[in-house]
Each structure stands twice: as structure tokens, then as C-alpha cells.
Amino acid sequence: MNDAHIHAIAKELSLPAPSVSAAVSLLDEGATVPFIARYRKEATGSLDEVAVASVRDLLNQLIELDKRRESILASLRERDLLNDALEKAIVAAQTKADLEDIYLPYKPKRRTRAALAKERGLEPLAVRLFAQTGQDPQKLAHEFVNPDNDVPDETSALAQARDIIAEQVSESPILRSAIRELFTTKARFRSKVAKKKQDASEATPYRDWFDWDEAARTIAGHRALAMFRGEREGILSLSIRPDQEEAIRRLRSRVLKGRGKDSEQVGLAIDDGYKRLLAPSLENELRTAIKIRADEEAIRVFTNNLRELLLSSPLGQKRVLALDPGYRTGAKTVVLDAQGGLVSHTTIYPTGSQKQQDEAAATVRRLVNDHAVEAIAVGNGTAGRETETFVRALNLDLPVVLVNESGASIYSASEIARREFPDLDLTVRGAVSIGRRLMDPLAELVKIDPKSIGVGQYQHDVDQAALKRALDDVVTSCVGAVGVDVNTASPELLGYVPGLGPSLAQNIIEHRNAGGPFQDRKQLLAVKRLGPKAFEQAAGFLRVRGKNPLDASAVHPERYTLVERMAQSLGMTSAELMTDGSARERIALDAFIDDSVGLPTLTDIMAELAKPGRDPRPAFEIFSFADVHDITDLHQGMHIPGIVTNVTKFGAFVDVGVHRDGLVHISQLADHFVSDPASMVNVGQHVMVTVTDVDTTRQRIGLSMKTAPLSTE
Numbered sequence: 001m002n003d004a005h006i007h008a009i010a011k012e013l014s015l016p017a018p019s020v021s022a023a024v025s026l027l028d029e030g031a032t033v034p035f036i037a038r039y040r041k042e043a044t045g046s047l048d049e050v051a052v053a054s055v056r057d058l059l060n061q062l063i064e065l066d067k068r069r070e071s072i073l074a075s076l077r078e079r080d081l082l083n084d085a086l087e088k089a090i091v092a093a094q095t096k097a098d099l100e101d102i103y104l105p106y107k108p109k110r111r112t113r114a115a116l117a118k119e120r121g122l123e124p125l126a127v128r129l130f131a132q133t134g135q136d137p138q139k140l141a142h143e144f145v146n147p148d149n150d151v152p153d154e155t156s157a158l159a160q161a162r163d164i165i166a167e168q169v170s171e172s173p174i175l176r177s178a179i180r181e182l183f184t185t186k187a188r189f190r191s192k193v194a195k196k197k198q199d200a201s202e203a204t205p206y207r208d209w210f211d212w213d214e215a216a217r218t219i220a221g222h223r224a225l226a227m228f229r230g231e232r233e234g235i236l237s238l239s240i241r242p243d244q245e246e247a248i249r250r251l252r253s254r255v256l257k258g259r260g261k262d263s264e265q266v267g268l269a270i271d272d273g274y275k276r277l278l279a280p281s282l283e284n285e286l287r288t289a290i291k292i293r294a295d296e297e298a299i300r301v302f303t304n305n306l307r308e309l310l311l312s313s314p315l316g317q318k319r320v321l322a323l324d325p326g327y328r329t330g331a332k333t334v335v336l337d338a339q340g341g342l343v344s345h346t347t348i349y350p351t352g353s354q355k356q357q358d359e360a361a362a363t364v365r366r367l368v369n370d371h372a373v374e375a376i377a378v379g380n381g382t383a384g385r386e387t388e389t390f391v392r393a394l395n396l397d398l399p400v401v402l403v404n405e406s407g408a409s410i411y412s413a414s415e416i417a418r419r420e421f422p423d424l425d426l427t428v429r430g431a432v433s434i435g436r437r438l439m440d441p442l443a444e445l446v447k448i449d450p451k452s453i454g455v456g457q458y459q460h461d462v463d464q465a466a467l468k469r470a471l472d473d474v475v476t477s478c479v480g481a482v483g484v485d486v487n488t489a490s491p492e493l494l495g496y497v498p499g500l501g502p503s504l505a506q507n508i509i510e511h512r513n514a515g516g517p518f519q520d521r522k523q524l525l526a527v528k529r530l531g532p533k534a535f536e537q538a539a540g541f542l543r544v545r546g547k548n549p550l551d552a553s554a555v556h557p558e559r560y561t562l563v564e565r566m567a568q569s570l571g572m573t574s575a576e577l578m579t580d581g582s583a584r585e586r587i588a589l590d591a592f593i594d595d596s597v598g599l600p601t602l603t604d605i606m607a608e609l610a611k612p613g614r615d616p617r618p619a620f621e622i623f624s625f626a627d628v629h630d631i632t633d634l635h636q637g638m639h640i641p642g643i644v645t646n647v648t649k650f651g652a653f654v655d656v657g658v659h660r661d662g663l664v665h666i667s668q669l670a671d672h673f674v675s676d677p678a679s680m681v682n683v684g685q686h687v688m689v690t691v692t693d694v695d696t697t698r699q700r701i702g703l704s705m706k707t708a709p710l711s712t713e
Contacts, residue, residue, distance in 0.1 A: 013054055023052050041600035076106060113163040122157060125161040126165050129161055136261060166272045187216040191237070193211070206235045209223075229458070305456070310474070317439065319373050331360075333347065333367070374398065378400065412427065416492060450471040479496040482615060499534050520546050549574070589606070633658060634691050638691040641656070647678050651668070656703070
């Protein structure tokens with residue numbers, strides 16, 4: 001363990017060093033973030049998942065910095081360029097920018113203008129000019145004239161000497177740091193429409209940024225990502241720089257020593273060095289920094305939305321009739337049993353001719369009666385509202401729920417779906433997914449790439465590796481929070497259990513298929529390649545409904561003996577303790593504190609004993625849209641219910657049942673100032689909104705959650 005890393009992380013995250021040290025040790029041992037946060041609270045001082053993940057990510061950054069440091073040192077040693085002072089400076093560098101600044105003058109590079117000038121013997125001239133002793137540049141340059149070596153006259157000699165000075169200025173760590181600070185604090189993010197693109201149809205989405213200018217330091221991530229995309233597509237031209245005159249003035253004040261003709265030459269070199277070398281280099285740095293910041297913001301929005309969606313209310317184990325609507329091809333209709341197994345499938349035409357509608361009504365009634373259906377799920381895509389209206393009109397006295405089907409088509413064509421239903425059409429698989437999503441959103445959504453679920457913000461523009469890591473973290477966290485029944489879970493759901501992964505998940509399925517349901521958690525140790533370490537990490541998140549009630553709870557097997565001691569202290573069994581609330585209240589927790597168990601763990605255990613295996617997700621609530629089906633049904637001032645489908649940094653998108661989400665701009669989320677939409681709404685939330693604007697041409701709907709949305713500010 002690197003003590004310097006521990007202290008750096010503790011300082012950066014404002015966390016106690018002992019807590020960071022413990023978290024790092026556990027991570028080094030292969031512990032997962034959810035396991036550390038839930039089952040190692042005494043060691044870490046009760047760091048939550050966010051803090052542990054931050055420790056992990058920052059540790060990885062520091063490790064990468066160390067690797068880069070070692071690579072630079074090795075390169076310098078190999079080329080015999082390393083001296084004590086340089087090594088000391090490299091070892092002391094605390095940031096990647098500082099490290100690269102130190103290395104820049106020694107970094108192997110292509111044959112630059114300065115390198116060619118040095119090959120022609122002009123470095124001594126550059127040194128004399130840079131000394132600025134008041135000498136005549138023309139006289140200094142005369143002795144370096146050599147027509148046979150591409151230095152035909154004094155003017156050429158001076159120009160090439162200036163190239164050397166320009167490169168030295170641009171590579172000076174001190175000067176780069178000074179100008180970097182100017183870029184960081186005063187750069188402007190400017191966007192212009194590219195020539196001949198102003199009237200192009202593909203430029204329409206970028207019209208807001210045809211002539212844009214704002215401080216780079218405070219630019220919102222979603223705007224930056226949008227303009228970066230516009231630049232990539234050749235629609236926009238971007239510049240992210242501070243005032244050029246101020247930058248050059250700062251450089252000149254630090255470099256120039258006098259007003260002689262040699263200083264004039266140095267001044268010309270400074271101007272050229274800034275415009276040709278330093279400004280482009282620092283602009284690229286700033287672009288990267290802005291992109292990283294914007295990526296982090298977008299990923300944070302995406303992960304927050306995904307968490308809310310994954311942890312949305314499950315209907316539970318009910319027999320469900322599910323429909324994947326369509327106009328021409330009809331509605332693929334399936335019946336699922338309480339475990340999500342496919343019982344029946346057919347196609348009906350609820351939006352067709354009257355005869356087809358009558359036949360569809362008869363089919364639905366028959367399926368409901370034959371299979372004792374308890375709820376009906378309707379996909380919210382094409383013909384969704386019309387199909388929902390049709391089903392409701394049948395008066396079946398059953399809950400009818402419009403289900404967000406984003407990603408269902410991705411699942412339908414996936415290898416997972418083909419493996420589950422090799423003989424079914426894609427659309428039938430989609431209907432199955434819609435029904436299962438109503439029963440248990442988490443269990444079904446883990447089968448779909450999170451990027452296909454539709455709750456992201458510029459998700460295709462951000463660092464894809466960082467996005468995948470963050471999304472995987474969220475899915476794993478949600479799966480751990482809910483817990484997984486090892487005897488009914490799919491391999492995809494088991495694969496996200498902390499400590500398992502796809503390979504062990506498949507081994508569990510094969511063991512279950514061969515030997516029947518697991519009777520207790522200990523049997524997991526018989527699964528191929530599932531050793532003590534994986535068992536330690538995963539067991540607390542797996543549920544086995546067998547003889548020992550603790551196996552169906554979040555109490556970790558390593559604490560079973562502790563629970564038994566608690567029960568024995570009252571003269572009862574663990575099972576009796578779990579059902580006797582008054583008995584649990586008589587337990588003095590302090591009596592069970594020892595070197596490995598403290599009050600945080602004991603408190604968690606008591607809470608779990610009170611409600612073993614408790615599902616943290618909210619109770620399911622039936623939602624119904626207003627009697628609107630198309631954007632033309634909306635008018636200004638209409639007050640209607642909706643469901644939040646996506647939360648971004650600039651507002652929230654709400655489905656009001658017209659096949660087109662409306663936008664509640666951040667300024668319309670509340671009567672008071674809102675800095676972060678996520679503080680007001682979350683994905684899946686049921687809200688009441690007022691229609692403020694309907695643009696049928698551009699298919700845009702403006703909504704408000706203010707009490708007086710039409711008032712002007």
C-alpha cells in the first residue's frame with residue numbers, strides 16, 4: 001500500500017485517512033464496492049458506496065500517474081538524459097499536467113522547425129539573442145550565415161533562431177503553467193457556424209450555437225458536448241482560448257529583459273511561439289479538461305436516471321397479459337405466469353377493423369379468464385395509447401399499465417432473447433419483455449445494454465469506457481440493494497451480483513439445473529469455481545428461501561453465529577428472534593460489540609431481522625394518463641398527469657401520453673430557483689404538469705410544474 005496515495009486520496013475526498021486505508025486494503029484483496037459498503041463498516045468508518053467507489057477511482061488515477069512517471073523516467077534513462085534535478089522534479093510532480101510539462105522539452109518529437117535550426121548550428125545564436133544584452137542581432141547573425149546549410153543570409157539566421165526560442169518558450173514549465181492558468185480562468189468557449197453550412201438541413205439542430213460565446217470555465221457540460229458534436233460533424237467551428245493580446249502580454253512580461261533590438265527578436269519569437277505552439281497545445285489541454293468534466297456530468301446524470309429506473313416499483317409475481325402494440329402488424333399478445341414464464345402467445349388487432357376489434361376483445365377476455373390474469377401490460381410505443389384505451393374499454397376489472405418499452409427491441413434481437421426463446425418471433429419476445437418489465441423492472445432491464453434504455457444525455461459522445469464502468473457500478477449496486485433469489489434468477493441478473501460475474505452466474509445456473517433448487521447458502525460452495533472469496537463477496541446479496549430464514553435475508557453468513565448468540569441470550573432460536581419484535585427490543589447491542597463487530601453492523605442486523613429480505617423499492621402504484629392521445633389534443637394551460645422519463649441538467653422530459661415527451665425546462669420545475677433538476681424530480685416519478693407551449697411543426701411540447709406556469713419572469 002502506498003502511503004502517499006492514501007494521504008492524497010484522503011485529502012482530495014475529505015475523508016479520514018484510516019477509512020481510506022481500510023477501503024484500499026479491501027479493494028486490493030478483491031472486495032467489491034457494495035460488499036465493502038455494507039459488510040465492512042467498522043473497517044472503513046461506514047463509508048458508503050459512493051465514497052468507496054470514489055476511493056477506488058482516484059486510486060486507479062494515481063496508479064496510472066505512477067505508471068506514466070515510471071515510463072518517463074525509463075525513457076530519459078535510456079537516452080542518458082536523466083540527472084538528479086530532473087529526476088527529483090519528475091518524482092515530485094503531483095499532476096499529469098505538471099509531469100508532462102517537465103517532460104515536454106525532452107520528449108522525442110518529429111523534426112520541428114526548431115530541431116532543424118539546431119541541426120544547422122543556430123542554437124548559439126538563439127542563446128545570445130535570448131540573453132538580451134543589447135547586441136545588434138544582424139551582427140550576431142552574420143557569423144551563422146551558411147548558404148550551403150540552408151542559412152542564406154542574416155534574416156534567415158534570425159528567423160531560425162527565433163524558431164528555437166519560440167519552442168523553448170512554449171515548452172517552459174513555468175511559462176506553460178502561467179498561461180495555463182489564464183486558459184483555465186479566462187478562456188472563452190466560442191462557436192461559429194462553418195462556412196456554407198448555415199442553411200444546410202443537417203445544421204438545424206445546432207442553430208442555437210451558430211454564434212455562441214461564453215466562459216469556458218463555467219460552460220454547462222451538455223452544451224459543450226453538443227457543440228463538440230457539431231464540430232465533429234463539420235457544422236460548427238470552435239475556439240476555446242483567452243484573449244490573445246493578454247496571453248502574449250503575460251509571456252512578454254515574464255521573458256523580455258529590455259528594449260534593445262535583440263529583445264525585439266525575442267518578442268517576435270514569443271508572439272510566434274504562443275500562436276503556433278503554446279496556444280494550440282493549451283487549447284487541446286483545455287478541450288480535454290472540458291470534455292472530461294462534461295463526460296462526468298453526463299455520466300452522473302445517466303447513472304442517477306438508471307438507478308431510479310432500475311429501482312422503480314415492481315408489480316411483483318402476478319400473472320400478466322402483455323401486449324406489444326402495432327398498427328399494421330397488430331399487437332403481439334402473451335400471457336406470463338407469476339414467475340415470468342411464457343404460457344401463451346398470439347396476435348390481435350385492436351386498432352383494425354370493427355371485426356378485428358371484436359375478435360381482439362374476445363381473445364383478450366378468453367386469455368384473461370383461462371389463465372386467471374391479474375394485470376395487463378401495454379407497451380407505450382406505436383399504437384400504445386390506442387391499445388391501452390381498447391383494453392380499458394373492456395372493463396375487465398384489472399390494472400392496465402402502460403409500460404415504457406425503451407430497449408425492448410434491443411432485447412428481442414439479442415443473444416439472450418434467442419437463448420430464452422429460440423423459436424419465437426422478435427416481436428413476441430418484445431411482448432414478453434414488456435410483461436416482465438412490469439413484474440420486475442430490475443430483473444428484466446439487466447438483460448439490456450443500459451445505453452439502450454433511453455435515460456442518458458449525450459451518451460454516445462462521452463468516454464465509452466468510463467460510461468460502461470459507471471453503468472456497471474450502478475447495475476451491480478441496484479442488484480445488491482434488492483437482493484437476488486438464487487433459485488429463480490436469470491444468468492444475467494446473477495451476473496451482476498457483487499462478486500460473481502457472468503462465468504460464475506452460468507455455473508450457478510448449471511448447478512441449479514442439474515441438482516435442483518439450492519436449499520441453503522452453504523450449497524453455493526459446491527458450485528464449480530465458486531470459492532470462499534467469491535462466496536464471501538456474493539452470499540449476503542443472494543437469497544435462498546429454505547430451512548434457515550437467515551438465508552433469505554441480507555444478514556451475511558459470517559454473522560449467523562452472532563445472531564444465534566443474540567437469540568440464545570433470550571432463550572430462543574434465530575427463527576423465533578426474527579418473528580418476535582418485543583424480544584429484539586430487549587437485546588443490548590453493546591454486549592455483542594467486539595474487535596470485528598461494531599454498532600453499525602449490529603444495527604444493520606437488527607433492521608434486517610425485523611424485515612428479512614426487505615425489498616427497498618417503493619410500492620407499486622397504478623398510473624393513468626389523461627384523455628389525450630396525440631400532440632394535437634394538447635393546448636396551452638391544460639393541466640395533466642405525466643411520468644418523468646429522463647432527467648437532464650437542463651430540465652426533465654415527461655411522458656403525457658401523446659407519443660412525444662414534453663420538456664419541463666429547469667426554470668419551470670418549481671416556483672423557486674432550481675440548480676439541479678435531479679433535486680426536484682427523478683425518472684419514473686408521477687407528476688402533474690401544465691402545458692405551456694405546443695409546436696406541432698417541430699413536434700415539441702413545453703411543460704411546467706410551477707403553480708403559475710404562464711406568468712413571465
